[in-house]
Amino acid sequence: MTASGTTTGGALALDGGTPVIEPAHRFQWPRISDDERAAVTALLERGELSYYGREGVLTELEEFWSGRLSGRRTLGLSSGTAALHSAYFALGAGPGDEVLCPTNTFLATVMPLVQLGAVPVLCDAEADTGNIDPAAIAAAITPRTVGITVTHLWGHPCEMDAILQIARRHGLWVVEDCSHAHGASYHGREVGTLGDAAAFSFQAAKIVYAGQGGLLASRETEVHERACLLGHFRVRSEQDVAGPLKRYASTGFGLNYRMHPFAAGLALQSSRVMDQRIAARAELLGRLADGLATIPGLVPPVTREGCDRGAYYGFKLRLTGPWLAAGADLVARALGAEGLDVHPPGSRPLHLLPFFADGAVPVRRNASPQQYPAYKEGDFPVAEEVWRTSLSLPTFTFADEAGLVDRYCEAFEKVAGQLPALTERGVRQ
Template sequence: MLAALGGTPEVTAPHPHNDLCAFSPADKAVITAHLDAGGTTSYYGRDGELREFEDELAAFFGRAHCVAVNSGTNALHSAFFGIGLQPGDEVIVPSYTFLATVSPLFALRAVPVLADCEPDTGTIDPEDIARRITPRTKAIVVTHQFGHPVEMDAVMDLAERHGLKVVEDNSLAFGATYKGRRTGSLGHVAAFSLGSTKMVSGGQGGALVTDDPEVMERANLLGHFVRRSVTEVSSPFYRRFVTTGYGHNYRMHALAVTMARGRLRRLDELVASRHQRLERLSAGLSDLPFVEPPVTRPHVHRGQWGGYTASYDAEAAGVDIDTFVSALEAEGLEVAARGYHPLLHRAEFFRTAEDGYYPAQPWHAKRLYREGDLPRSEWHADRQIAFPIFLDEPLELVDGYVRAVRKVVEGLDALRKTARQAASAV
């Protein structure tokens, strides 16, 4: 019997089922070693382990430059500022992404233009990008959603034809590849989080990588005034401003550098551990009706695989997604209906002109959206069930999730009957 109807839960392990913010023994070891060696607590310049870490990140992505910062959001802000976005510039971005992909554009008074996704992967659709390009478009932002790379050949072809910059949000795809090339090496600049839930994590942190020296210099001036900018900014125009910078302090904490660098060294091990668990979960769900594991196209590798959502066909199943997910939760699972976060065009910020932030001038007024404006994103997101992104949890826990999902699917008749009885009693 289903736990939702009075039966015994399939999974009894207490939540959370994967604590992405927890320190591992390896994290503690590298931080303790740094402190015991008398390591610094702050980097004002591009010094010591910070320099070594940035060099390693640049080499990992095959890029000339890396600038580490204190969050993925500020890495994106630095990237957007680095490519020279101005108030009123239009930037095409996905609606199906975490808000931090887009929110730094607000500070620059640029105009986010939300685009639809591909229905199978949830990544931004190059064909929809093409439809939204106008004379005011200056850049395209892609999110490699949950580790699945965007179709970058098509995106870069559009960018070249229209003279646009491409910014990759690589926060969920560290180590992923597209046709054998690393995500983060494909656009003009890439930004990524090194935050608490990421595989290469410093607790808090972020970085950008690029081959463009002007992007690097502008990123330094934006968040790293005086000492670092003095050594890193050499072009005659920008060097005049190294003593003041452009107003922000985005330095990454020294202990975050140490921890993230330690995780970078263990990336292959961490990726293998997560893939073992998530591929095991997918295999266990693959033959079920109404539930489909995430699609991974054959020419990509998900790398850190920073999110796992399965698709649920509520219409075919005859049970709505909220009831289905409630039944999974009753079985002890830690899951969520409609993914980890809402679509951006469903957020109030993108539905009202009076937000207390954007000026009212029409020359850089933001775009507003309604339900139905991005139908494929809505269709995709409304079918998604978000699961834990297991990393080093016991395989038995993963197997318990498989058993629980299978149990609820097999118990759909009982859920339908209960729903009919409830409806007839009203």
Template structure:
């Protein structure tokens, strides 16, 4: 039991007898009949893969590049594959250090181990969970070669300040935009400001091909290196112009990380509607987050001046010590009423064994990088730990309908939980 603000102890309530659980629509990703018919046609024709550079793949890459004002786009099997390709294309190698957020999905950092490189974790800065540029700069050392940032939950980092840090120290800047389809920073789309940007285009992302990823860059050389790592034969021959790579176009470098043709078509159907999808999600999430913010001790995630939210991926609210419930108690109270709330799946990287030096029976290069990461990150990460312990994930993946009725149903259910607590 925890004390309320008025001093009366309460236990987290279960649902009232006969309490109606809200009806949830299908969980995102959702596709319309037109794209389903197009995918069916591809399957019927046996066009489930693309070793060349067919129209489906070309359209998706062109659309992504144009939307973000980039010169080159490379569609891949996942955002993780895109991040591996990004680090490889930048020349990151054994012993190099890359500064990454502590609060991010592990794939922002884990591909570095495959290259023998060392992720240096940066504690969260403000309540958004994003890194603070000054804290990033404080971590720059003689082995640092790049900075990678995640626009956590779809909230853009301060890219102007981070760009300045990277420029002062001659470092590459990588944007992990996997949470942030449609987000902007000072009127510029995320994905347009780093040396390389990577999007996840799979799973429950707002633009989803089932499984997929996208790498964006303006550098011809970076694009060529990334393409050679992830493709071979016709694709490389058709899209790499740099003469010095011509002897390697047939073989590539052994990787095969191509998005499927149906995946490209599915992702394109969402990208074509992205403005509409963002508007719906922002409307629904803004209303739900603001409504929950009227409850005692529940704080909506802040949106900084000059930032617009896009996908609002895994949208969270912070359950502060002033709330009559802990985060876990509030989650339990919501789940007892049929609400799809929980702690976020994205947790601080420093809690995982991989970032604590555990590397059994792996290659000497990988094991050395894991051990080095454990040593350099042997320090506290208080802000990341505090935020993760307080965040409650909201049902973003069900809020894709226009003016979703779930918003009102969720607010009523939480009002009920707090009302029961007050009268207990």
């Protein structure tokens, strides 16, 4: 019996039994609010359809985030990837430079470095959080290293005191990829205020969503100015750039990374309710973690002392013991048959992907392949273990999902009671 008194026995739905949740649950995000619809409609009605300068709703969005991030200079962009590209460009990453990056991240964290001719050097993860390991950073530094990129994975802040100490000791800059971690904090400091620059994604799956959009937050004025010149030529760069760089404002450095007004409008509205949604998500995911923690072999996400996950972009459950004997893929199939929206993590560690395993990549047509480190399976065992032993669960956020949280726990209890049979099935297959 579950805490709610529901019986969890019976045949698995995978074997013809009755699913715990019918019809099957499919997590949906975002839920567009009336305020968000009204914001976009208002832009249409007044003909606010494109931006060249720091104007309109974009100004409000940037001011909101600048105030939130301790006065950092902020710049709205067309995507989180564009924000990362702008950060790397503005900090000076170029051909032959090495930048230390997590292998346990989404590819957009590192691929802008490739476009700049720099070399992403991958590092292993911490076993509990999955974040980049400071010890691995320290071991990977060479005379060619110019910077460090960290991803606050699934909302958990990286161990920034140790990382910043390494950066200061070696004269390196630090970029924070905050795409998973809106509103997260590290020992009382909000992520995005710790490194030299920070990038946020406002893609539709994030707690602040623009459809597509991003934000760059810069510590130094020159970094902000160079980012403006990269992707906001003419009016915006004339407004935001001063001193010796201003002579290039009419052309910039060549790209258009401006955020669309509709995206800015959506992002502003979802930014305004972000803290309420973060609090609601924390309550529901805490309830989910408490329920799953009572089932032997399941390890809910760990949050270290002094850290807050903020948006908690992903709830990654770790499997141990008999759950691993059955295998994450088969466990996910069994839970899916019970009506749960559960699956193995979507992003493999980067070093397992062909781009990072091949060593030589045809980046430029009709030219010799670009040389990169050739990684192989086993190079970063901790990141591989985190990926192999994890399942992705929905990030429940709304009050009407509380019952679903309980049903998810019920389904896990049901499958737990059938793990020997499930393991035998896996052996037969």
